[in-house]
Amino acid sequence: MLSKNQHKLITSLRQKKYRNQHQLFVVEGVKVINEFLKSKFQLEKIFCTEDYESSIEEYEPQLITENELSKISNLATPNKVLGLFKISTTVELIDKGLILVLDTVNDPGNLGTIIRLCDWFGVSQLVCSTTTVDCYNTKVVQASMGSLTRLSITYTDLQSYLQHTKLPIYGATMHGEKTESISKKEDAILVMGNESNGISNEIEELLTCQITIPRYNEKSCIESLNVATATAILLNEFRK
Amino acid sequence: MLSKNQHKLITSLRQKKYRNQHQLFVVEGVKVINEFLKSKFQLEKIFCTEDYESSIEEYEPQLITENELSKISNLATPNKVLGLFKISTTVELIDKGLILVLDTVNDPGNLGTIIRLCDWFGVSQLVCSTTTVDCYNTKVVQASMGSLTRLSITYTDLQSYLQHTKLPIYGATMHGEKTESISKKEDAILVMGNESNGISNEIEELLTCQITIPRYNEKSCIESLNVATATAILLNEFRK
Numbered sequence: 001m002l003s004k005n006q007h008k009l010i011t012s013l014r015q016k017k018y019r020n021q022h023q024l025f026v027v028e029g030v031k032v033i034n035e036f037l038k039s040k041f042q043l044e045k046i047f048c049t050e051d052y053e054s055s056i057e058e059y060e061p062q063l064i065t066e067n068e069l070s071k072i073s074n075l076a077t078p079n080k081v082l083g084l085f086k087i088s089t090t091v092e093l094i095d096k097g098l099i100l101v102l103d104t105v106n107d108p109g110n111l112g113t114i115i116r117l118c119d120w121f122g123v124s125q126l127v128c129s130t131t132t133v134d135c136y137n138t139k140v141v142q143a144s145m146g147s148l149t150r151l152s153i154t155y156t157d158l159q160s161y162l163q164h165t166k167l168p169i170y171g172a173t174m175h176g177e178k179t180e181s182i183s184k185k186e187d188a189i190l191v192m193g194n195e196s197n198g199i200s201n202e203i204e205e206l207l208t209c210q211i212t213i214p215r216y217n218e219k220s221c222i223e224s225l226n227v228a229t230a231t232a233i234l235l236n237e238f239r240k
Numbered sequence: 241m242l243s244k245n246q247h248k249l250i251t252s253l254r255q256k257k258y259r260n261q262h263q264l265f266v267v268e269g270v271k272v273i274n275e276f277l278k279s280k281f282q283l284e285k286i287f288c289t290e291d292y293e294s295s296i297e298e299y300e301p302q303l304i305t306e307n308e309l310s311k312i313s314n315l316a317t318p319n320k321v322l323g324l325f326k327i328s329t330t331v332e333l334i335d336k337g338l339i340l341v342l343d344t345v346n347d348p349g350n351l352g353t354i355i356r357l358c359d360w361f362g363v364s365q366l367v368c369s370t371t372t373v374d375c376y377n378t379k380v381v382q383a384s385m386g387s388l389t390r391l392s393i394t395y396t397d398l399q400s401y402l403q404h405t406k407l408p409i410y411g412a413t414m415h416g417e418k419t420e421s422i423s424k425k426e427d428a429i430l431v432m433g434n435e436s437n438g439i440s441n442e443i444e445e446l447l448t449c450q451i452t453i454p455r456y457n458e459k460s461c462i463e464s465l466n467v468a469t470a471t472a473i474l475l476n477e478f479r480k
Contacts, residue, residue, distance in 0.1 A: 035461060109349070116462060116465070116466065116469075117465070117469060119457060119462055120455050120457060120460055120462060120465055121455075121456045121457065122456040145462065146461060146462070147460070147462060150457075150459065150460060150461075179476075213476065215360050215361075216361045216362040216479045217360060217361065217362030217390075219390065220359045220360055220387070220390060221386060222356055222360060222385065222386070222387060225356070225357070225472070226353055226356065226468075228468075229353060229356075229357060229469055229471075229472035231469075232469035232472045232473050233472050233473055233476045236419075236453065236476070236477075237476075239454075239456045240420060
């Protein structure tokens with residue numbers, strides 16, 4: 001049984017304003033929930049349908065009906081369980097390893113994919129401009145499929161952050177050097193830009209090296225690759 | 241003014257069954273339409289709002305209202321123009337260059353992204369299993385952003401196609417050789433598999449070489465990369 005207030009709280013968390021106010025976010029579905037239960041994230045409350053109760057008994061789930069779940073779920077096909085987790089507090093950034101920086105990435109699907117890529121390629125620090133889509137957005141949480149639990153994500157003023165780092169700053173632009181011909185440092189920052197406009201001018205000025213993925217097809221009219229696929233290619237290059 | 245029959249025809253094309261029956265598909269929005277108008281695809285009929293009429297006068301557009309456009313549009317924000325184009329007839333496959341093969345890729349967004357990647361990396365032949373999502377699906381057309389016009393796409397029985405080719409067949413699996421250590425031929429086939437299950441067993445048996453993108457992070461729990469990002473990394477590797 002779900003109370004009116006619970007229903008209201010959970011659906012309000014679709015909006016960033018209320019996630020910030022309550023310092024909570026929603027995680028759904030058997031597979032993703034399991035990764036969050038094992039993670040650093042603190043569980044606030046978990047709801048599940050009867051058939052799933054025995055699997056998560058230790059977390060004292062509140063039983064709800066399929067119908068109630070479908071009303072609070074953000075998934076096309078709700079999947080047995082929905083949890084509220086506490087937003088983790090920011091950790092200090094360390095000038096070590098490969099750090100990925102996102103300048104105004106807007107699409108939740110892209111951010112989710114990029115978080116998965118960070119997980120795969122062992123990038124443990126992701127730094128986002130305050131204009132980048134919220135990583136606790138439901139679509140981001142679900143698209144990143146648990147990878148969010150293995151990453152530290154910081155939202156900050158990029159200009160100030162990049163002005164104060166001692167690391168070399170690489171950035172993906174349309175007029176840089178070819179990926180192959182660049183020497184890539186182990187401790188470094190890689191900046192990826194907005195879906196339509198790329199890296200903003202203020203940030204481009206702070207780059208120490210501009211990288212471009214060569215376009216093989218001269219007849220192609222596309223101006224750039226999708227930011228998630230470009231990130232995939234560059235992280236793979238940095239990790240070799 | 242849009243007739244009832246036109247409305248019915250256009251909305252029916254959201255379904256593959258009717259696209260096949262009428263041999264037509266829908267393209268929308270100023271940018272994407274322009275690429276299709278310049279392409280090999282034959283225009284059947286074009287509709288636009290009044291403010292866009294002068295830009296495409298030569299194609300004799302039928303004027304419709306914003307309201308009519310919003311009713312037939314598949315976009316969240318309809319954008320002035322919608323065209324019906326004829327589905328292009330299949331061309332013969334040639335055993336030359338790098339050919340990308342998709343085994344049951346289901347997600348339209350993934351196929352759209354992969355079509356853009358083919359365009360960028362100069363892969364001119366894309367071969368899909370008959371179980372792969374239809375490339376004339378509206379979401380695929382819009383996600384590929386005109387790249388569809390610079391590519392030949394064939395749906396066929398993969399097993400039979402791969403049994404008869406003389407090209408080496410590379411395939412992305414979880415237990416292959418590392419991408420770096422593989423010698424990549426210029427004329428070759430690269431097979432990518434389904435989002436959840438990868439390459440099917442029947443097809444895996446036909447591979448001459450299995451490739452795996454190394455996972456850098458041993459603590460990561462993700463089993464695989466998204467098929468579009470994996471395709472990006474491998475096409476970039478093949479094109480070096």
